[in-house]
Amino acid sequence: MSPTFLTNVFNLNPNPGDVSHVADHRVLLYVLISSGAIVTYLIVHRLIFYPYFLSPLRSIPGPPLGNPILGQFRTIIEGEAGIPQRQWVKRYGSVVRVVGPIGIERLIFTKPEALHKILVSDWVEYPRPGFMRDILGLTAGYGLLTVTGNEHRQMRKAMNPAFAIPNLMAQTDMYYDVIDDLVEIFGSQIDNTERPELGKEFLVYDWMSKATLDIVCSTAFGYKSNSLQNPHNELAEAYENLIRPNLARFIAMIVVPGVPQLLGSDWAYRHRYWFTKIKTLAPLAVMLGSMHKIKRISASILQEKMSDNATTVSDMEAKRDIMSLLVRARKADLEKDKAVYTMSDKAMMDQVLTFLGAGHETTASGLAWTLWLLAKDQEVQANLREEIIPIFDNNKRPDYRTLKDLQFLDCVIMESLRLIPPVPMTFRRAEKTDHIDGVIVPKGTILYIPIRVINTWKDIWGHDAEEFNPKRWLKLPENYHPSFSTLSFLAGPHACIGKTMAIAEMKAVLASLIANFVFEPAYEGQVALPTAAVTMKPKDNMPLRVRRVRQSPAN
Numbered sequence: 001m002s003p004t005f006l007t008n009v010f011n012l013n014p015n016p017g018d019v020s021h022v023a024d025h026r027v028l029l030y031v032l033i034s035s036g037a038i039v040t041y042l043i044v045h046r047l048i049f050y051p052y053f054l055s056p057l058r059s060i061p062g063p064p065l066g067n068p069i070l071g072q073f074r075t076i077i078e079g080e081a082g083i084p085q086r087q088w089v090k091r092y093g094s095v096v097r098v099v100g101p102i103g104i105e106r107l108i109f110t111k112p113e114a115l116h117k118i119l120v121s122d123w124v125e126y127p128r129p130g131f132m133r134d135i136l137g138l139t140a141g142y143g144l145l146t147v148t149g150n151e152h153r154q155m156r157k158a159m160n161p162a163f164a165i166p167n168l169m170a171q172t173d174m175y176y177d178v179i180d181d182l183v184e185i186f187g188s189q190i191d192n193t194e195r196p197e198l199g200k201e202f203l204v205y206d207w208m209s210k211a212t213l214d215i216v217c218s219t220a221f222g223y224k225s226n227s228l229q230n231p232h233n234e235l236a237e238a239y240e241n242l243i244r245p246n247l248a249r250f251i252a253m254i255v256v257p258g259v260p261q262l263l264g265s266d267w268a269y270r271h272r273y274w275f276t277k278i279k280t281l282a283p284l285a286v287m288l289g290s291m292h293k294i295k296r297i298s299a300s301i302l303q304e305k306m307s308d309n310a311t312t313v314s315d316m317e318a319k320r321d322i323m324s325l326l327v328r329a330r331k332a333d334l335e336k337d338k339a340v341y342t343m344s345d346k347a348m349m350d351q352v353l354t355f356l357g358a359g360h361e362t363t364a365s366g367l368a369w370t371l372w373l374l375a376k377d378q379e380v381q382a383n384l385r386e387e388i389i390p391i392f393d394n395n396k397r398p399d400y401r402t403l404k405d406l407q408f409l410d411c412v413i414m415e416s417l418r419l420i421p422p423v424p425m426t427f428r429r430a431e432k433t434d435h436i437d438g439v440i441v442p443k444g445t446i447l448y449i450p451i452r453v454i455n456t457w458k459d460i461w462g463h464d465a466e467e468f469n470p471k472r473w474l475k476l477p478e479n480y481h482p483s484f485s486t487l488s489f490l491a492g493p494h495a496c497i498g499k500t501m502a503i504a505e506m507k508a509v510l511a512s513l514i515a516n517f518v519f520e521p522a523y524e525g526q527v528a529l530p531t532a533a534v535t536m537k538p539k540d541n542m543p544l545r546v547r548r549v550r551q552s553p554a555n
């Protein structure tokens with residue numbers, strides 16, 4: 001700091017006879033006052049003038065602006081995921097304006113035509129917003145979930161064949177290697193209690209999470225994570241630590257410009273020790289360590305696939321995991337045409353994290369909530385068992401087609417995913433000024449895609465839209481739109497690439513569990529709530545009482 005600056009600010013003039021310092025002092029004072037006035041004006045403009053009097057969105061109905069600094073943020077964060085939005089749509093109609101923290105406006109659109117524009121016809125101009133891509137990039141890899149426009153088009157085209165039905169049909173048997181373990185673990189733990197006929201309480205979400213991790217690891221990249229049997233598996237542990245940090249704090253850090261790039265750098269990994277010195281930043285050190293471990297494991301998985309020279313049909317049949325298929329397709333493409341688009345090694349490695357991030361917790365949440373709904377509705381559970389038992393009496397590992405043909409199982413899963421979608425909402429950002437559903441949407445506006453609201457909208461689903469009624473899928477309502485009445489897997493070019501895989505997996509797990517066990521609430525008056533996270537992971541890991549359907553011969 002220069003001595004002149006100090007002299008001026010604190011009026012420490014070394015030469016008392018000289019009056020020029022008084023003029024200097026005044027100039028500085030004017031500068032300070034006018035800067036303060038500008039900053040105050042900008043804050044008042046941002047928090048009050050703009051949202052109340054100037055915003056072109058101000059006449060769109062919506063909840064009150066609320067607290068000038070937080071807006072409706074507290075209601076959103078403290079409410080159950082998707083529920084405040086549902087109340088607003090009920091109250092204010094099909095287009096709603098919500099003001100969040102520091103005056104940031106968001107719009108909710110619900111009509112099929114509006115959703116078609118945002119998600120399908122103009123999807124390139126409505127990408128995932130930057131803050132969302134930063135969060136996804138760090139926790140689920142810079143893969144399909146973060147790329148946009150042409151890069152997304154090319155990457156998705158390269159990946160689609162690996163998710164095609166013939167491949168999924170061939171993979172179904174891999175699910176049962178994991179499911180058999182799960183059934184065996186539940187069964188033996190029940191049998192080891194003093195009164196097996198009363199069953200045992202299990203934290204169902206935890207078990208579904210282990211099972212879906214093992215399934216996605218083996219089907220997506222042929223890796224045996226074995227977390228059902230070994231909770232200390234390196235990849236399972238690293239992934240668990242990666243997603244554990246407090247999400248709200250993590251998001252708050254990530255929106256600071258430069259932080260995502262810093263966290264993704266090797267420098268941050270090498271210097272992570274320093275984060276442990278500050279209590280609030282300490283979880284980041286664990287997260288950086290986990291990211292590094294996952295990258296190392298992904299690199300070795302990819303290396304192994306690339307050096308794999310499977311040429312015989314039986315070798316190739318054995319290696320039907322998604323990553324093997326991608327590596328083989330890339331090799332073939334390059335041999336045919338050197339100029340063709342192929343994914344870089346880094347992009348391929350990032351897909352490992354994308355499959356883990358996108359395909360594990362989502363499917364686990366879907367399964368846990370389905371078991372909860374069945375635990376609360378014993379009649380539906382019994383009807384489902386009635387459909388499944390004859391199949392399992394013949395074959396304990398029903399294939400893709402057999403599972404697909406189980407009509408009531410399909411209804412139960414579709415209804416559960418409708419009512420409690422594992423991803424309750426997502427976001428888009430307008431990259432152009434546009435007209436949607438009669439309102440002007442300025443460039444830069446953040447749009448809520450309110451998955452849970454649409455899925456339970458009474459205008460489409462009728463008066464019992466918020467109730468669990470699998471039979472509704474046998475006769476769909478008149479207003480039903482095949483793409484925009486349930487958005488659990490979204491629609492358009494960014495729709496879930498793993499949809500068919502997730503549904504087949506959920507069917508195999510659920511059918512095997514319901515054939516073997518009865519699920520009941522763990523205690524009277526149990527209420528299940530989701531965490532306010534990206535997925536609908538249950539807050540208490542969903543304790544349920546599990547009993548054997550038929551007593552084992554030992555009993």
Ligand code: HEM
Pocket residue numbers: 128144145156216220354355358359360362363366421422423426427487488489490493494495496497498499501502503
């Ligand atoms: C019940 C289970 C699942 C649900 C409810 C679900 C839901 C979703 C949703 C809503 C999106 C769109 C997100 C957005 O655009 O903001 C999405 C995208 C995606 N999902 Fe899933 N998902 C599930 C399972 C899976 C599985 C098993 C995989 C793969 C192994 C997977 C891979 C992906 C990928 C890669 C994307 C990005 C697609 C793109 O942008 O092109 N998902 N998923």
